[in-house]
Amino acid sequence: MLTNKSTFFEKKSPPHKAVLLDDFIEMVKPIRGCWIDCTFGAGGYSRALLLSGADKVIAIDKDPMAYVHFELLRSEFGSKIEFFQQSFSNLEENEEVLLRKQVDGIVFDLGVSSMHLDKPERGFSFKRDGPLDMRMDSSGHPSAFDVVNFCSEKVLADIIFYYGEEKKAFKIAKKIVNERKNTKITNTSQLADLVRSVLPSNFKTDPATRTFQAIRIAVNDELNELSKGLNISEKTLKANGILAVITFHSLEDRLVKEFGKMKSGRVSRGSRYGPDTEASKPTLLPINNRVRKPTQKEINENARARSGKLRVFRKTGVASSIECKPLYYPKIELGLN
């Protein structure tokens, strides 16, 4: 329990239940100074940071819809919190960050929020019918509709194979391309049914899960964003500053894990990050050698927590080293104008 204060958040349950939040607070305390919440969402992490001792939170989210949740926190914490609608890959250009030069802590709680999944009109969910969209920032870049209807069969297969780790990616891509010759694929349920028609049914997970994840990653360029965000964070932290990352699928988690290994000097030759360097002095050290996962109790209370993983690092006094780019996943060019 973080506080006795009775606020909107306690009276009404927030629209997104933050995952691994108590573990995060326990691992990073004592909390003080200025933190950046790179994935503000409904503000669960920002609020917990402010209640636990942070003097200031710079809240960032690329989704303009996050602003309404920021307003609630501003009414509670005033100027201790500021919000910027931007991508965390542009953190270096943020005026508050530039002003401060370095901060005490940075947190990423990755992926989509319940606000994305529960609103059919955002087009993220295969469980609720809506227009194929999946853009977190609803801006001008290609949507899921564009990817599904206009990418080549090869690009679609690559996306589904690499970003969804789906073995039957080629079959699914072929099916999509055949279908779209007759009619455009406009809705989430249409795409989900297409995928289900190719894959055998599995009672544990919906066969459409991996394809939807893959297209969402491609639409939002999520792995590239994360890689950039991690590199910038390392430079933005003070000595002894904390970097905490909560991931929700194996591609993200591998990326964070390998980044941590590389930055802690535990990898040199043969790393899946490039460019390779001589074994360098650590700039980040893991606080938890073993990844932190939600307890069964948390999963029972919030099914969306089940795939969460928390990794926490502390910045050393060594100046930031070279940029690391993950070599795990190809950068797939969509080939769309």
Ligand SMILES: C[S@@+](CC[C@H](N)C(=O)[O-])C[C@H]1O[C@@H](n2cnc3c(N)ncnc32)[C@H](O)[C@@H]1O
């Ligand atoms: C899992 S939610 C975060 C939930 C939040 N921690 C809370 O407690 O309510 C992830 C959020 O990150 C945002 N996001 C994802 N990628 C981003 C990026 N590259 N830059 C900025 N925001 C991003 C999404 O729009 C979403 O609101």
